[in-house]
Amino acid sequence: MPDQYIPSDDPPRVLGRAWMGIGPRHQEQWAxxxxxxxxxxxPEDIDWADLLPPPHVTKWLTVDPRRKHLTIxxxxxxxxx
Incomplete structure (x- = not known):
């Protein structure tokens, strides 16, 4: 869920929280x-559909388990x- 929209800063970004499943019974909240x-x-100007990566690509998601942080x-x- 988005917490903060920073659409005109450098770099333009959205900060928020997501639930990550760890096994079948445990979830943690990550940033x-x-x-x-x-x-x-x-934020109303953002074309969310344009932000979806196309199929069969990589390197668009970075997972940092130590910090419990995702970079998209x-x-x-x-x-x-």
């Missing part, structure tokens, strides 16, 4: 940063090898 790739005037960077996506 996430969604890097938008370009500035937007306001759709513009970093590259085709699977």
């Amino acid at each position: 996430f940063t969604l890097l938008l790739g370009r500035p937007y005037g306001s 960077e759709p513009t970093a996506a590259v085709p699977d090898a």
